[in-house]
Amino acid sequence: MNTLLSPAELSAALSLRDLTDPASGPHAMQLLLSAAVAALADSWPSRVSWHRDRPLVSTEDNYDRLGYGSAAITRDGRYSRYASETVMLRSHTSAGIPPALRALEAPDDVLLVLPGVVYRRDVIDRLHVGTPHQVDLWRIATRPLGEDDLLSMVDTLVRAVLPGARWRAEPATHPYTTSGRQIDVETPDGWVELAECGLAAPHVLRSAGLAGSWHGLALGMGLDRALMLRKGVPDIRLLRSSDPRIASQMQDLAPWRPVSMMPPVRRDLSLVVSVADEELLGDKARAAVDGDLVESLTVQAVTPHEDLPTAVQARLGTKPGQLNALVRLVLRPVDRTLTDAEANRLRDQVYAALHEGPHPEWTTH
Incomplete structure (x- = not known):
């Protein structure tokens, strides 16, 4: 049995500002996300379908319907945050994909956009935080979609998010994709992971009632890191800072202007x-x-x-x-x-x- 969040812990988590949501006030992360979505929409004949769901999700959608095994280490309470035995704070925005797929009815070509805060237990350093922002970008269509389409999607996304950046695709395994890839971009400090992607696994589509002629491209990107790379922000905590010298810089995608950092x-x-x-x-x-x-x-x-x-x-x-x-x-x-x-x-x-x-x-x- 997993340790459950206390009412106070759950309340604090649900009250956290979602920097991707315009309803919570403007932020540069929204500009970056909009640029990514617009670039993909311009490249495809897809309609765009945004989904902003509450971060409390069923463990079934977060894990089972995406293909995670019952013994997957990520299910452990050391890494996931449970509100009950069947409800949790989503550990990835992919948790919204099963219900979004179930909502699709007629044959279509659609780009599903699912941004928001996710909840993890993570290391503490300048690139990691326990409540990062992610976006899942899934193209679902009745036409065949293959690896060439996937890599073209990645190229379009990187050009929009990090213009001029070199990227590479390394093999990766995900329970909800086939032909999985990890997307890294080159930085002055070396290669840094930007996204994970693959072809939508048939079992995920099938469990949502999209069997037969349906196909998909699946990509998940960390928005905090993408914004840090775009602007040159040195520390992930700065993205939420209320310091006027910092907060004013989180209104656009202009390069970061260094602010005096206190001694550690x-x-x-x-x-x-x-x-x-x-x-x-x-x-x-x-x-x-x-x-x-x-x-x-x-x-x-x-x-x-x-x-x-x-x-x-x-x-x-x-x-x-x-x-x-x-x-x-x-x-x-x-x-x-x-x-x-x-x-x-x-x-x-x-x-x-x-x-x-x-x-x-x-x-x-």
């Missing part, structure tokens, strides 16, 4: 944990403090209880099966410098949330 504050923690998973630890850290204050959380070293000196075992109070993890916490608000007292308080909150040992070793002065 580093705190190293020695923790007793059962699992030294950066995604799980990062999610707990976000829940313990304002996630916008945490720049990164990384596991520096891990030592099993059995490999610790006896004196250290006693000091930490570790048990067989537990681990001693050395974790580096980097704190850096985007708009101010933390005082030592604030940094220590935040360190203590993160420590208390992550440490599973009987002997707490933190203290705030």
Whole structure:
């Protein structure tokens, strides 16, 4: 049985602003999304069908109807956020595809557009956040669609989102596609993943009642990363910043103008944990403090209880099966410098949330 979200956690998740939605106020992400959709619509004889569903979805649509096996690791509560045993916060915008397909009736050529916030338990660094934005772009038609059509779709999309960027398609496996690809784009720091795509798997179409002559192209893109690459934004947290110097730059697709960043504050923690998973630890850290204050959380070293000196075992109070993890916490608000007292308080909150040992070793002065 999965651990369920508390009413407070669920309320906080559902109140988060969706940067793709004009109803929540203008944002550069909407301009990027519109450019991508317009480029594809201009290339195809497809009508465009937008779907903005609530982020609470059935686990059946999020996993089963897309072909995820019952033992898929992504179903685990460590990675997905459950409101009940049958309802969850969507872990990808692909969760909206099964109902969107079921709503199709007459033979058609349609581009399904499904943008929004998704909910994950993820590492903390400048490119990742637990509530990123995605868009699923699926072309559904009664004419045959093959790999050449798929790669043409990718080329059109990259040209619209990142003009002039070089891209490559690497083989990838998804339960809801065949001939799957991971799309990477070249940046000054190397190749970075932009999207995943493939031909819509026959079982997904069939389960929605679209058997026989129906075909599809399926693509999912991370909008936060795409916008960061387009504008040259260095940190994903900046996309939601309320600092006027930053927020004003999130109204257009002009290149990022650097804003003075405050110095980082580093705190190293020695923790007793059962699992030294950066995604799980990062999610707990976000829940313990304002996630916008945490720049990164990384596991520096891990030592099993059995490999610790006896004196250290006693000091930490570790048990067989537990681990001693050395974790580096980097704190850096985007708009101010933390005082030592604030940094220590935040360190203590993160420590208390992550440490599973009987002997707490933190203290705030």
